[in-house]
Amino acid sequence: MTDEHIEKTKSAIESAGNIPADKKAELLGLLSKLKPAIAKVSQTHREDAQNIARLVEASAQETIRAQKKPEPAKGHLHELKQFVRNFEASHPDLVAFVTEYTGFLSALGI
Numbered sequence: 001m002t003d004e005h006i007e008k009t010k011s012a013i014e015s016a017g018n019i020p021a022d023k024k025a026e027l028l029g030l031l032s033k034l035k036p037a038i039a040k041v042s043q044t045h046r047e048d049a050q051n052i053a054r055l056v057e058a059s060a061q062e063t064i065r066a067q068k069k070p071e072p073a074k075g076h077l078h079e080l081k082q083f084v085r086n087f088e089a090s091h092p093d094l095v096a097f098v099t100e101y102t103g104f105l106s107a108l109g110i
Contacts, residue, residue, distance in 0.1 A: 002038050002039065002042050002049050002050055002052075002053040003035070003039070005050075005053035005054055005056065005057045006031060006034065006035045006038070006053055006056065006057075008057060009031060009056060009057045009060045009061075010028060010031055012060060012061065012064055013027055013028055013031070013060060013063075013064060014028070016063075016064035018064065018065075019063070019064060019108075023108065026104065027060070027063075027104065027105075030097065030100060030101045030104055031056070031060075031101075033097045033100075034056060034094075034097045034098065034101060037091065037093050037094040037097050038052055038053055038056075038094065040091060040093075040094070041087060041091050041094055045087075048083070048086070048087075051083060052080065052083060052084060052094075052098070055076055055079055055080040055083060056080065056098075056101070058076045059073060059076040059077050059080060059101075059102070059105055060105075062076060063105055063108055073105075077102045077105060077106065080098060080102060081098065081099070081102055084098045
């Protein structure tokens with residue numbers, strides 16, 4: 001299920017017309033880093049990994065919307081950051097990639 005969320009997110013980003021090509025490429029690169037980190041978490045914490053993937057998807061969907069809704073987007077990013085803090089000791093790569101991802105989306109205006 002986590003792969004499905006990430007692949008769905010990648011497809012949505014690739015087809016988004018309101019994100020410049022260079023930012024799209026960077027965002028897709030971040031998702032490529034996140035995918036194996038989430039997969040690693042899913043080996044021991046399947047439900048948590050699904051929630052992380054769901055939050056990644058939801059935050060990306062807010063990013064590609066033509067009319068952005070900043071409050072839900074900020075809520076998704078905040079929830080995602082809070083959620084992965086539980087894995088700071090056991091999965092530091094995941095935390096680093098999510099921090100980079102949420103920072104990037106914030107820089108895009110989310």
